[in-house]
Amino acid sequence: MSDVRPPRSLRLSRAIAAAQAPVLLAQGRQLRRDTPRLPDAPLPWSGTVEPSVPDVEGRASRPLHLLVIGDSTAAGVGVDHADLGLGGRLAEALARRTARPVHWRAAGRNGATAGDLVKHFAAPALDEPTDLVFLTVGANDALALRSTRAFRRDVRRLIELTFSEHPQAALLMSSLPAFFRFTLLPDPLKRSLYRHSQALESEARTLVDAHPRAHMSPPPPPYTDGFFASDDFHPSALGYQDWAEFAVDDAFSVGFDRLLGDA
Template sequence: MPSFPFTRLAAVPYAPLLVTQARRLRRDTPRLPDAALPWTGSRPGPDPLRILVLGDSTAAGVGAETQADALPGWIAHEVAERWGRGSTWRAIGANGATARDVRERFLTDAAAVPFDLALLTIGANDALGLRSRSAFTRDVRRIVLALRAAAPEAAVLVSLMPRFDRFALLPEPLRATLARHAASLDTGARLAVEGLGGVVAIPTPPPYVDGFFASDEFHPSALGYRLWARFVFDSAPGLRLDRPAG
């Protein structure tokens, strides 16, 4: 479930209304559990690709029953479909995590085990918390640089902001306010990782289809994670994973 710590709303003309809307959403939005353990798994096939999914509630698989039905499992599925390779995967993250949380709490563990492909999914909670663009941008760059240093031959895919303007559960003007701030953070983070070797910033997602969201209307469902994984690779046509790294 999203938390809504609107710490910067004093500068927003609609601050009282936005705070009221945020509190109501926090009260009324159902809190879905993380995907069931284990958060590691494998898919059979030759030359297994080592996959790391790192980030917030979407790395934790909220909205899906297991990680096999969330990003790790569907990323492995796409790797098998596109390149004919098996895979091992693991997920690290937490519901509600910001980029700072990932950098401070999870990055050391993430970088400690070898990987060939990392998907960093981060940003929604930074937008919800109205973190500054400079702070978010700095954290994303530090995370990506640390992943690159840990695995120089690996590909690092960075999936940033959802489209808050398309979230039906968000009332106005809360929806528009979050969408504007998220767009600013998204732009800053893309500029921060632009030009880094082996790094691809995934574009903002296309329109969400029926069934994309779980019952809380905020996190992806198993179908949503499947479509997301497909979109990730469709958005990185130059990515080559048909042979072992190095």
């Protein structure tokens, strides 16, 4: 665990946003008026992906149980079938890398913060068999300018809930969106939102890095053409695929697959 404090601009991200509040609020209202509101992917948010090549070590009969928990990205906003959303795409990437079937399910809500996940979704979702939790949260905490202290508390609680219910599970947490690359966001809203998201991410990364069975993805690479859905905010089917492959490839590059071997 690192004891290095984040840069001062991140520690003061809420104060800087408060000073810009009149402009930011006006830009936020305009953005909500102009941006189409896409629906969640239709239910069910669950499925099974079979490996295309069996595992030569004989593990193919032992499926991995994947839980994706989070906000609109867990809900599959941006695609018209949950298999094309984050849960289904992560299952595809995991089945390909592990040569094991992946039973996946998603829980959460469009607009959910980390606090919402703690209060309403984590406990019931973790009641089911779980080998790997993929946590995708923080964008709405940044949009709501939640404090780093509150976000850290909620992420800590999500980690605690995961491992108290499933001590041999593994947890992957996504980095927060690179808001500075979102073309629909005007300045200074874009800069302010990205600054605060990085302050939140710094807090979460410290917690995740401290746990031996958890890993947080690095900041994402530049978004490819076609990454975004029609609202220019949520991922498309291609975007979810890019995201899932990036997250799984990174996790396996640091030996995360050894943790899945326990499952």
